[in-house]
Amino acid sequence: MNNTIELLKSHRSIRKFKDKKIDENLLNEIIRAGQAAASSSFLQGVSIIRITNQEKRKEFSELANNQAFINDASEFLVFCADLNRSSMCCNWHEAKATEGFTEQFIISTVDTALLAQNVVIAAESSGLGICYIGAIRNNPQKATELLELPKNVYPVFGLCIGYPDQNPEVKPRLPLNVVLKENSYSDNKDKEIIEEYDLEIKKYYQKRTDNKKSMTWSEQMSGLLGREVRLHMRQFLKNRGFEMK
Template sequence: MNSTINQLLQHRSIRKYKPEPVSAEQLRAIVEAAQKAPTSSNMQAYSVVAVTDPEVKRRIAHLAADQQYIEECPVFLLWCADLLRLKYASAPIEEVEIPGTAEIFIIATVDAALAAQNAVVAAESLGLGTVFIGGIRNNPQDISDLVGLPDLVYPVFGMCLGYPDQEPTQRPRLPLEAVLHRERYSTEAYPESIERYNRELNEWMLTRAGGTRDSNWSKEMAGRLKSRQRTHMRSFLENRGFKLE
């Protein structure tokens, strides 16, 4: 194993931060590293908004299900799929209408995700911690208004950034056999590997929750699939120019 793989294998989500600030140089290095992520056809169809204002972070935290660590982290990064910049890039050549297709929506969303993951790796290499915040999609219009996102830009997720003030245990992941398929997709390994993972995750949950959370992956996923979350997202995206045709 090399140092990069070892770092990736040690990843944990951090939800408690020291008050020590993230420097402008660190933030710049992290975003520059994010920019080196792969991007479809060099479109670079994403933007990131760095929020440090305590009041803005407080309001974001409230809109994202009152997640306190958004308030506590020194920097909150809002990762956005951004098609607007492409209009500006094309304007000197000709006025081009951004196609309202599912494909360009996927491109922009994936670009944002790839860049953000690069940022996580860069941040952890500097001794910083992160946690992704999908809760910003609970109230995407309010979040967009709060930070001035225009049409053709939507918030994909947020990310807390700062120096860790905790040492959480690492959440177990699925066995490799449940994820890695060779030559052809196969469900053959699923029953045994999911059963094994259920036992491992159950033990982790009981330890982490002081013995009060007796659950496993199958139970968690069944509950997740039964709940129709954030059904407002389609109309929100279409209103912002992501037509998903």
């Protein structure tokens, strides 16, 4: 196992940060490493908004489940899927941009996630810790207003980055043979494997340092998928130009 693989496998979300700035050059280097990720048809359909204004930071913290550490992280970045830039390119070359297709939504969303994950790896390789903030989608309209996003840009997730002030355990992942299949999808044996994994996760939740609980993974999932979340996303996206045609 090489050092990079070791780094990848040691990931855990950090929710408590030291009061220490990230050097501006390092931050730029980390973002550039992010940009080096693959991009579908070289669209580069991503914009990152760095929130340095403390008032704005506070509003993000509030709209994202009141997670206070969003205020304390050295950096809070909002990753946006961006088709506005390529739309502008169409205008410059007198082409009519085709807008609102599901495929374009997928391309720009995937571009955003690939770039962000590279940012994460670059940050973690520099001794920083991170936490993705999907909860900005609790109120994507407010987030859009705070960021003054134009049409055809939507906020996918936030990212806290900073120097870790905690050392949480790595959470065990699903066994490889559930996730990796050969030639075709079959879930015949999954129940048995997941039942064993359930016990492992239950033990992990009971023993971990923070936020102890007694719950298996499949229980957690049935709770998650058993309730309706963020039903506003469809209409919000439609309003922003992502019609899902």
